[in-house]
Amino acid sequence: PTVGPNPTTPALPQSTAPLTADAFDDAAGLSDWTIVDLEFVLPESRSIWNVRDGRLAQEATAAAGNPSIQETVALTGSAEWTDYTVRVSFYDFYNGTAGLVARYSGDDPTVASYYRVRMLKNTFEDTPKRVLEKVQGGVATTLAAIDEPGFTERAWHTLTLSVNGGALTVTLDGQVVAQAEDPAPLRAGRAGIYTRAIGGIIFDDFAVTQP
Numbered sequence: 001p002t003v004g005p006n007p008t009t010p011a012l013p014q015s016t017a018p019l020t021a022d023a024f025d026d027a028a029g030l031s032d033w034t035i036v037d038l039e040f041v042l043p044e045s046r047s048i049w050n051v052r053d054g055r056l057a058q059e060a061t062a063a064a065g066n067p068s069i070q071e072t073v074a075l076t077g078s079a080e081w082t083d084y085t086v087r088v089s090f091y092d093f094y095n096g097t098a099g100l101v102a103r104y105s106g107d108d109p110t111v112a113s114y115y116r117v118r119m120l121k122n123t124f125e126d127t128p129k130r131v132l133e134k135v136q137g138g139v140a141t142t143l144a145a146i147d148e149p150g151f152t153e154r155a156w157h158t159l160t161l162s163v164n165g166g167a168l169t170v171t172l173d174g175q176v177v178a179q180a181e182d183p184a185p186l187r188a189g190r191a192g193i194y195t196r197a198i199g200g201i202i203f204d205d206f207a208v209t210q211p
Contacts, residue, residue, distance in 0.1 A: 119151055
Protein backbone atom coordinates (compact mmCIF):
# COMPACT_ATOMS: atom_id res chain seq x y z
CA PRO A 1 0.00 0.00 0.00
CA THR A 2 1.02 3.58 -0.60
CA VAL A 3 2.22 5.40 2.50
CA GLY A 4 1.05 8.98 2.71
CA PRO A 5 3.18 11.94 3.73
CA ASN A 6 4.52 12.15 7.26
CA PRO A 7 2.44 14.09 9.78
CA THR A 8 3.41 17.66 10.48
CA THR A 9 5.41 17.63 13.68
CA PRO A 10 5.38 20.66 15.98
CA ALA A 11 8.21 23.08 15.33
CA LEU A 12 10.80 23.27 18.08
CA PRO A 13 11.07 26.59 19.94
CA GLN A 14 13.92 28.68 18.60
CA SER A 15 15.53 28.62 22.03
CA THR A 16 15.46 24.81 22.12
CA ALA A 17 18.30 22.79 20.66
CA PRO A 18 17.47 19.12 20.24
CA LEU A 19 19.68 16.69 22.08
CA THR A 20 19.43 14.58 18.94
CA ALA A 21 17.24 14.30 15.86
CA ASP A 22 17.07 11.83 13.00
CA ALA A 23 14.97 11.97 9.84
CA PHE A 24 16.54 8.71 8.60
CA ASP A 25 17.54 10.26 5.29
CA ASP A 26 20.86 8.41 5.32
CA ALA A 27 21.19 4.72 6.12
CA ALA A 28 24.68 5.40 7.48
CA GLY A 29 23.03 7.19 10.38
CA LEU A 30 21.92 3.84 11.77
CA SER A 31 25.44 3.53 13.19
CA ASP A 32 24.34 6.02 15.88
CA TRP A 33 21.72 3.55 17.08
CA THR A 34 21.93 0.38 19.16
CA ILE A 35 19.41 -2.39 18.51
CA VAL A 36 18.45 -4.28 21.66
CA ASP A 37 16.14 -7.24 22.20
CA LEU A 38 14.55 -6.85 25.62
CA GLU A 39 14.56 -10.57 26.32
CA PHE A 40 17.02 -13.37 25.77
CA VAL A 41 17.20 -14.50 22.15
CA LEU A 42 19.75 -16.56 20.28
CA PRO A 43 22.14 -14.58 18.05
CA GLU A 44 20.51 -15.97 14.92
CA SER A 45 17.09 -14.72 16.09
CA ARG A 46 17.96 -11.10 16.79
CA SER A 47 15.61 -8.39 15.62
CA ILE A 48 16.42 -6.52 12.41
CA TRP A 49 16.02 -2.77 11.87
CA ASN A 50 16.97 -1.00 8.64
CA VAL A 51 16.72 2.43 7.07
CA ARG A 52 14.72 2.23 3.84
CA ASP A 53 13.23 5.01 1.72
CA GLY A 54 14.03 7.61 4.37
CA ARG A 55 12.33 5.76 7.23
CA LEU A 56 13.44 3.41 9.99
CA ALA A 57 11.80 0.01 9.48
CA GLN A 58 11.50 -2.86 11.90
CA GLU A 59 11.91 -5.94 9.70
CA ALA A 60 11.20 -8.88 12.01
CA THR A 61 14.16 -11.14 12.93
CA ALA A 62 17.10 -12.97 11.42
CA ALA A 63 18.27 -12.98 7.81
CA ALA A 64 15.01 -14.60 6.69
CA GLY A 65 12.86 -11.89 8.27
CA ASN A 66 11.03 -14.25 10.60
CA PRO A 67 8.32 -12.46 12.62
CA SER A 68 8.46 -12.75 16.40
CA ILE A 69 6.56 -11.22 19.31
CA GLN A 70 9.85 -10.51 21.11
CA GLU A 71 10.19 -6.93 22.33
CA THR A 72 12.83 -4.82 20.63
CA VAL A 73 14.11 -1.25 20.88
CA ALA A 74 16.34 1.02 18.84
CA LEU A 75 18.33 3.16 21.29
CA THR A 76 20.32 6.32 20.85
CA GLY A 77 21.77 9.13 22.91
CA SER A 78 23.65 9.46 26.16
CA ALA A 79 23.47 7.60 29.45
CA GLU A 80 23.73 11.03 31.10
CA TRP A 81 20.46 12.42 29.72
CA THR A 82 17.97 13.19 32.50
CA ASP A 83 14.91 15.33 31.73
CA TYR A 84 13.72 15.31 28.12
CA THR A 85 10.97 14.57 25.62
CA VAL A 86 11.42 11.81 23.07
CA ARG A 87 9.26 12.00 19.95
CA VAL A 88 8.70 9.84 16.87
CA SER A 89 6.21 9.50 14.05
CA PHE A 90 5.12 5.98 13.10
CA TYR A 91 3.06 4.17 10.47
CA ASP A 92 1.82 0.67 11.23
CA PHE A 93 1.00 -1.77 8.44
CA TYR A 94 0.33 -4.90 10.51
CA ASN A 95 2.61 -4.93 13.58
CA GLY A 96 0.09 -3.53 16.03
CA THR A 97 2.49 -2.25 18.72
CA ALA A 98 4.35 1.07 18.87
CA GLY A 99 6.12 2.81 21.72
CA LEU A 100 9.03 4.74 23.16
CA VAL A 101 11.55 4.30 25.96
CA ALA A 102 13.32 6.90 28.09
CA ARG A 103 16.13 6.87 30.67
CA TYR A 104 17.32 3.45 29.52
CA SER A 105 20.33 2.23 31.51
CA GLY A 106 22.10 -1.09 31.80
CA ASP A 107 24.25 -3.31 29.63
CA ASP A 108 22.16 -6.47 30.00
CA PRO A 109 18.66 -5.85 28.55
CA THR A 110 17.10 -8.57 30.68
CA VAL A 111 17.90 -6.56 33.83
CA ALA A 112 17.98 -3.04 32.40
CA SER A 113 15.99 -0.10 33.80
CA TYR A 114 13.91 2.37 31.78
CA TYR A 115 10.51 3.97 31.27
CA ARG A 116 8.37 2.63 28.46
CA VAL A 117 5.09 3.53 26.79
CA ARG A 118 3.37 0.77 24.81
CA MET A 119 0.48 1.50 22.45
CA LEU A 120 -1.71 -1.10 20.72
CA LYS A 121 -3.77 -0.65 17.57
CA ASN A 122 -7.53 -0.31 17.94
CA THR A 123 -8.35 -3.55 16.14
CA PHE A 124 -6.52 -5.68 18.72
CA GLU A 125 -8.87 -7.30 21.20
CA ASP A 126 -6.21 -7.07 23.92
CA THR A 127 -6.44 -4.35 26.54
CA PRO A 128 -5.17 -2.07 27.96
CA LYS A 129 -4.18 -0.34 24.76
CA ARG A 130 -2.08 2.39 26.43
CA VAL A 131 0.43 1.34 29.06
CA LEU A 132 3.03 3.54 30.74
CA GLU A 133 5.42 1.55 32.86
CA LYS A 134 8.68 1.58 34.75
CA VAL A 135 11.05 -1.30 34.16
CA GLN A 136 13.68 -1.65 36.88
CA GLY A 137 16.16 -4.47 36.93
CA GLY A 138 14.12 -6.15 34.22
CA VAL A 139 10.90 -6.09 36.29
CA ALA A 140 8.01 -4.01 34.90
CA THR A 141 5.66 -1.98 37.12
CA THR A 142 2.59 -0.36 35.57
CA LEU A 143 2.36 3.38 36.23
CA ALA A 144 -0.73 4.03 34.09
CA ALA A 145 -2.99 1.83 31.97
CA ILE A 146 -5.94 2.90 29.81
CA ASP A 147 -8.15 0.38 28.05
CA GLU A 148 -9.28 2.45 25.04
CA PRO A 149 -8.54 3.76 22.51
CA GLY A 150 -5.22 2.80 20.94
CA PHE A 151 -4.12 3.92 17.48
CA THR A 152 -5.40 3.45 13.94
CA GLU A 153 -3.28 1.26 11.69
CA ARG A 154 -2.25 2.33 8.17
CA ALA A 155 -2.11 5.97 9.24
CA TRP A 156 0.66 8.24 10.49
CA HIS A 157 0.77 9.11 14.19
CA THR A 158 3.15 11.13 16.36
CA LEU A 159 3.97 9.78 19.81
CA THR A 160 5.89 11.52 22.61
CA LEU A 161 7.12 10.51 26.06
CA SER A 162 8.25 13.28 28.41
CA VAL A 163 10.22 12.63 31.60
CA ASN A 164 10.78 15.51 34.01
CA GLY A 165 11.93 14.41 37.44
CA GLY A 166 9.29 11.85 38.45
CA ALA A 167 6.60 13.28 36.15
CA LEU A 168 5.85 11.31 32.99
CA THR A 169 3.51 12.38 30.19
CA VAL A 170 2.56 10.60 26.96
CA THR A 171 0.91 12.28 23.98
CA LEU A 172 -0.47 10.80 20.77
CA ASP A 173 -1.07 13.20 17.90
CA GLY A 174 -0.79 16.13 20.29
CA GLN A 175 -3.29 14.84 22.87
CA VAL A 176 -2.29 13.66 26.34
CA VAL A 177 -3.13 9.94 26.55
CA ALA A 178 -1.33 8.89 29.76
CA GLN A 179 0.30 10.54 32.78
CA ALA A 180 1.97 9.30 35.94
CA GLU A 181 4.15 10.40 38.85
CA ASP A 182 6.97 8.11 39.94
CA PRO A 183 7.92 8.77 43.58
CA ALA A 184 11.29 7.05 43.10
CA PRO A 185 12.25 8.07 39.57
CA LEU A 186 14.96 6.60 37.41
CA ARG A 187 17.74 9.16 37.13
CA ALA A 188 19.09 9.15 33.57
CA GLY A 189 19.60 7.16 30.41
CA ARG A 190 19.23 6.83 26.67
CA ALA A 191 16.08 7.23 24.60
CA GLY A 192 14.63 5.01 21.93
CA ILE A 193 11.86 3.48 19.85
CA TYR A 194 9.97 0.38 20.99
CA THR A 195 7.95 -2.25 19.13
CA ARG A 196 7.72 -6.01 18.66
CA ALA A 197 9.86 -7.84 16.12
CA ILE A 198 6.90 -8.70 13.92
CA GLY A 199 7.91 -6.28 11.18
CA GLY A 200 5.33 -4.19 9.36
CA ILE A 201 6.00 -0.84 11.04
CA ILE A 202 8.07 2.23 10.08
CA PHE A 203 9.28 5.26 12.04
CA ASP A 204 10.41 8.75 11.11
CA ASP A 205 11.14 12.25 12.42
CA PHE A 206 12.72 11.12 15.69
CA ALA A 207 13.82 13.83 18.10
CA VAL A 208 14.87 14.23 21.73
CA THR A 209 14.52 17.69 23.24
CA GLN A 210 15.03 19.18 26.67
CA PRO A 211 12.10 20.81 28.50
